[in-house]
Amino acid sequence: ASVQENGETTTSGDGAGTTDGDDSTQTETTETGPAGTAKAWYRLQNTELEARKEALSQFNADSKHTIEGSDVSDLKKKTTSAIPAGQGPHVFDWAHDWVGDYLQRGFVVDRSDQLNVDLNTFTDAAAGAVQFDGNVVGLPYAAETVSLVYNKDMVDEPPETVADMKSVMKEHHDPQNGTYGLSYPFDPYFVSAWAQAFGGYYFDPDKDPQLGLTKSETVKGIEFALDNLKPYMPKDPSYGAQAAPFSEGNAAFAINGPWYLTTLKEKGVNFGVASLPKLESGQPRPLTGIQMWYFSKAMGEDGADTAAAQSFVEWYVTNEDLLTTAAEEHGSIPVLESLSGSDALPSDVQAFSETVSQGVPMPTHPKMGKVWQPLTDALTKVYNGDAGVEPAMKQAEKTVRENWE
Amino acid sequence: MATVTLDHLRKEYDNGQIVAVDDVSLTVEDGEFVTVVGPSGCGKSTTLRMIAGLERPTDGRIYVGNDDVTGVHARKRDVAMVFQNYALYPHKTVEQNMAFGLRMSTDLSKDERRETVRETAEMMGIEDLLDQKPDELSGGQKQRVALGRAIVRDPDVFLFDEPLSNLDAKLRTTMRTEIQRLQNELGTTSVYVTHDQEEAMTMGDRIVILNGGELQQSGVPKEVYNDPANEFVGGFIGSPSMNFLTVTVEESGGTTRLVGEDGFEYGLTDERLRNAVRGREQVRLGIRPEDVRVAEPGLDAVETTVEVIEPVGSDNYLHLALGEDSIARVASDVEPDTGETIHVSFDPSDLHLFDASDGESLLYEAERSATPTV
Amino acid sequence: MATVTLDHLRKEYDNGQIVAVDDVSLTVEDGEFVTVVGPSGCGKSTTLRMIAGLERPTDGRIYVGNDDVTGVHARKRDVAMVFQNYALYPHKTVEQNMAFGLRMSTDLSKDERRETVRETAEMMGIEDLLDQKPDELSGGQKQRVALGRAIVRDPDVFLFDEPLSNLDAKLRTTMRTEIQRLQNELGTTSVYVTHDQEEAMTMGDRIVILNGGELQQSGVPKEVYNDPANEFVGGFIGSPSMNFLTVTVEESGGTTRLVGEDGFEYGLTDERLRNAVRGREQVRLGIRPEDVRVAEPGLDAVETTVEVIEPVGSDNYLHLALGEDSIARVASDVEPDTGETIHVSFDPSDLHLFDASDGESLLYEAERSATPTV
Amino acid sequence: MSTVSRVAGRVEEVPFLEREDASLLLVLPGLFVFSAFMLFPILYLLGISFTNAEPATLFAGDGAMSVLTFGEASFVGLRNYVTILTDPNFWNSFGITWLFVATSVTLKLTLSIGVALIVTGDRVRGKRLMRSLIIIPMGLPAIFTITVWRGIFSSAEFGLANQVLDALGFASVSWLSERWMAFLAYNVTEAWLAYPFMVIITVSALQDVPEELHEAAKVDGAGYLARFLHVTLPSIKRPVLFAAILTAAASFQQFLIPYVFNQGGPARANELMVVYGYREAFTYFQYGQGAAISLVAVAFIGAFMWLNVKRGKLADGVGDT
Amino acid sequence: MSLLRSVARELKNDFVGAATTPLDLYRELRYTAAGVRSGEISPMRPLKTAGLTLGALVAVLTLLFPIYWILISALSGTGGSIHSVDGLRLLPEKPSLQPFIWVIGDLILPSYEIGLGIPFSDSTLVFNTPGFELLDASDYGVESPSGFKKFFWNSLMVAIPTVILGMCLIVPAAYALSRREFIGRRKILFGYVLLTQVGGGLGIALLIGLYTVFVQVGINDNKLALSVYYAATAVPFNTWLLKTYMDGIPVSYEEAAVVDGAPAWRVVVEVILPLSKAGLATVFIFTFLTGWTEFVVAQTLLGTENYTLPVGLFSLVSEYSVPWARFSAFALTFASPIMLVYLFAQRYIEGGLSFGGMEG
């Protein structure tokens, strides 16, 4: 039994009351079987939270099932401790990079046999992202990646090439007076576009070697970013420090994800989104994340609650209205084949969507988990100028290998 | 009301390394006011605390009335104690302070308690202070409240542990009279500890002198003053202290002479004194300052010089070059110059003689066999 | 060595709400030992602390020698002070305690300091304690160290703030003598504050009495005792206190009679006294306990009853039913019963007369105009 | 001294409150609850440290109970300890941790005593209000303040620290990417976090310094500095020493500052012990090893406290009988 | 009861004291001014006082600058940030109280209908309590205010049992350790001193073990259980602290009570506890703070509905963006009660921390 049953969740308060009346009229989910109750966890920005609540109450109203949603801070820690203790949710919402690791730990379960949704309804990248070793551990609903954001008050046209971009940045970069060329958090995820631009990669289970940190292409990509972008950025590579100048209207460009747009709107920055600028050779290929609903361990057994959770997820990921609204309001990039790339989407989203299509989904393999930290360390080091790219990557690779053992 | 009997009381501390009280026996009669006096650390407080039940005797027994209370818990003994630092509860008002004992040890109703407290407060002249906190009181007022707190309970026995030593000189004399007046009025058996011999002398029906945990003497103040059992008592009681001289006994023919260092010579004529020193080589001669008389040069007179003259208003103290430091108390109009040679004499009946080694009185022994004290 | 002069000194606290010292002027001669006495809160400590430089006078000036030190910081004045609670540095050994002042105020080398400290310690008889911490010392030893710490610096002026009040009665007398001996030896100008009038009387070359922040009288102890400037001084100096009676002056023909409440009647014959009371309705009559003599019934004798008799060994105190509480100090062999009617008489020269309203002495005035004090 | 003995040497009797040994019963509930919550986890940690637990094994198996029996992790003996003790990173972390303890405690002491002296100064008006104001940091959750300080020490030109430097005419500093600058930043933040507690203790101690001692020293000719050295410091030594030991233990276990600032960077150079353990346990998923590190840290800090408490006689000053 | 009354009285005194402080200051100023004019007081003195006060003020302000900085960002109408490119700014940009209003939300006391049945009759007296509208957040453009009030309530529900339980565990133990001699007393004391700090940094791996146990016992996501945990962690330090304080209470008070006939428990209740007021206040604040500011364990154990303030504070932060204005406003609002409590309990805490029994 769960203690949470006693307490009402944020949304079900009103939802439960209104369900009775509408129940008979709206029966989209045509399953048989008893009504179930399931917990859903997510971690969202304030603005998105409203929409999520809205969606939940809509589902609860339309379905005989009840989904109790909670916005959980530090989802990783909570899932790590709660799921093994049997206290976890039925489904939770996060990017796909936990797939392999969580599957291995037994935190999530394969439901490929029970699915009512064909994976082909999603983009290939999205469909691939929710699987590991043939197990389908969840369903995707959005993609995210970083792309170029420009300040329309400072830049007339988004640059086509890195060279164009550089000249604009040069023009605006003046730290003494508090203006910068570029706002760009410097960590493995953000930098991946360049690291992989020349054919390099961090980690790819299908390649040999799996670890590509020291491959000359990777090194070259990182060096490219250092040479061409770093000179126009604030000195602090951390997200907060990098995000600030652009969001205050003091930088010409930012490279950031859709979540950033909320802040920009709040602060009233006149911005535009474009795909990443082109290179003379190669092309920026950022890592992309797929937002998905995971099937947690609690769905390992079939039952009313599992059915509730599954029907909710299936409803959610295929609901075009919902996803379109999300795209319009929060810059969420749909991965439904039917919506992806659609002209109906706002231009920002289209731009992101385009970048996504150039990108590479993050690896889901559990080994990837041990790559991030050494790589971050290495990037910080090279950003600070404490080491050359090559030795830093060598060191990182060594550490990763040790940790893999 | 009750007698208090201490029967071979002994108290050791630190596993016997410190003997605070050593074989003290004493009976305090019903209604008697006994003062216990002695130098610091002599075991006065320890004795008192054993009577109160705050310390458990290592050996010996304590009786209150006819009951053996040795093993009885402090709160079950019907005694009241006044502490040196008053120990008034700082968070309670005077009234609450006084009522606390009643609340704890009687079944009185709230109103009865209030009534009783009010009566006692009137008796102590502190009825105006009842609503104040101890912090707001002066030293004398605190002392009164502390007394009131003890009195209000109407206990079998009062115990006082140096209750006046935190007051200034003037206030001390006032409070002394007050306590005596109260005790006369109430007639409660009382044990009063002090290190001030004057306080002990003036207040006690009987005075008990302790030293090094041992009882030295007990008796009516005047008797103790006039006939100290040993050198310690002689020196301790009386202010300024008794003067002591170590003298050699020289018997030749029918005369006995006491010869001191600085040319001191004194012939004993009194038979009692001569008997006392007979057969001894050295004795300690004691003489009280007020018994040293400035005299004309003469047979009995001893010649000496005045080292310092100390006027105390009513009298003058002459520090004489006899023994270590001898003092003569003389009237305030006797004013020799410093360094002047004068003659002093003393009455044989004022002389005290002590054993040179153990300090026991040579005269007291004789007397005690005749009329035993306590 | 230096004289200390206080010139119309005034100290206010709490922005003028409390006047602790009020217009005190005083000169302490070079090498003189002046005791300052008064009841608690009369401003003794404040005065002393102003001399030390620990408080800054609100008004008036202080001179040490010929220098105006009013605005000089305490540490620049060459004075040493002995505190009531000794104020020994608890974490320093006795030696370090004594050497601290030397370290701070002289250029002596370490060895010289050590030497000086050792000499002083020998003088004080504490050379064995040099390596101990204050915690390990008894009260008397602490007091000695505190004195030593002051002496070792060989200052211009010694200041003592009730240095003996934490010691027990016996130790107090011993230390008293010791301090006097030292001062005689060193001859340093000293100001000694105490609330104990006996201490003040015996120790001081001159005694200063304060009350309510105001200087009441200053003079040689004996003079002050014999000729108090006002009722306060009369009552404060001397133990037991002077007895006071409010009496009506009845002049009829050539005789002047003082008539009190309880049938008290006393005829004035002395011309000086008669002049003093002339034209007044009421006066306060003061008489010291030792001046009250038990007499045969007779013309001058006053009849009264004995309320309490208090033996103090050397004397007896008779509490008489005269005025509020009158005491007669009589020899220890005069032992009337409680309640007995006796007759007492007094010598006209022992009488003190004070103004009934402001307490000023009626006799002192006259005399002062002849021989002004300070 | 004899607080205990005096009441203790006192008479017996019935109700259990008056029995000396029965007084143990008054202490037991607290001891029990504390042990239940603190000792159990330590034992659990001890167990894990002898296994090769990692998320995949620790949480495998059925039922939550299996977590407590370490899932499918297997016993590896002392291997984790050996691994740690032969890891150069561990020794780096060990060294930097003690260095951090030393420097931060010194800084904290200096700062707190200085501030305490200021807010108890004779001539300072409004001391009480100042004292209430300066403890505000105590009321904020540490993680919040640390996040804020992370912003202050941003290496960017517009980090607050850099702006101050700029205003003073200095060049800006890459705080968190230079080892010793980062270390300095840790120290400053740690000192700022800890000063309210230390100041309160020091202020209390200062108020207990007998005024008479100061006066005696003044009359003895001592100036402000001499009085501070010879009177104030020795008088407040014990409480302040006690606070210093407590705060040293806190420094030793500091996790959030290095973690939030730069994960013990740059490049693991400033990885304090707890961060090191965390990194092993959570970034590399070596629970067994992480547990072993935590325990080694606990052992060290325990030994440190034990030594100080013994040497400073902190436990007996109070109850010595 | 009398304890409460005395607390109330102390509070009143404090208020009066606080209120008369300016008056005293004024009096001092006037007195000094008069003194200076008449030449009795050298003008250097007030100048020195003013200078030193100013110096102290500068020191205090420097120390508090980070707080001020947070405050600026909390008052910023543009979302605020601790990273500001526009140079050192001492005043908020477009100052606005909106973030604070967002934190506090509506303060509306709805009107209630109270029916009082009159005995022996059928009629009922009906009262309508007036509704109070102290603050309507939407008037200030705040549409969905923060969950502060809910978190606040949760925090109270955690902190109050923590304090109650903590006191129940600490006070008797401190008394026994201070006044009684029993087997293991010194060992326990020693252990407590040792354990006052060890444990805090045991790390998060511990937490998983702890959590598992909580789940086993079925008390996870339970505020009361969390309180028990907090109380437990507060035991060693506070027991030790209180014991040290109690050591400083003269034994003679107890002896007086015993001689007055009071049984042991009454001695404790009537004498020891009232005299330990300062120590109790300090321990009270420290145990309260334990529950009030702890973040990591609360976050692990509690579900969304039971979030306490610190967890609530951190739920404002998402992976990438920190709404600084709201975040800061929330944090400051969160810290303010502690500041107030301290302002009034200052005297006690400073007294309670003085380690009376620690002789040097």
Ligand SMILES: Nc1ncnc2c1ncn2[C@@H]1O[C@H](COP(=O)(O)OP(=O)(O)OP(=O)(O)O)[C@@H](O)[C@H]1O
């Ligand atoms: N709790 C104790 N532990 C060890 N020794 C003690 C204790 N209490 C008293 N003593 C010792 O017992 C002796 C007698 O002490 P007590 O307090 O009875 O002396 P006192 O006559 O009251 O002295 P004072 O006049 O200083 O109060 C002293 O030597 C003292 O050191």
Ligand SMILES: Nc1ncnc2c1ncn2[C@@H]1O[C@H](COP(=O)(O)OP(=O)(O)OP(=O)(O)O)[C@@H](O)[C@H]1O
């Ligand atoms: N710092 C102060 N602030 C306010 N009033 C003070 C201060 N110091 C002394 N007083 C007041 O000044 C008056 C004189 O105090 P002082 O200490 O000089 O008295 P005293 O004669 O030394 O008394 P005691 O014999 O008790 O030591 C008292 O009324 C006292 O309350």
Ligand SMILES: [Mg+2]
């Ligand atoms: Mg005693």
Ligand SMILES: [Mg+2]
């Ligand atoms: Mg004084």
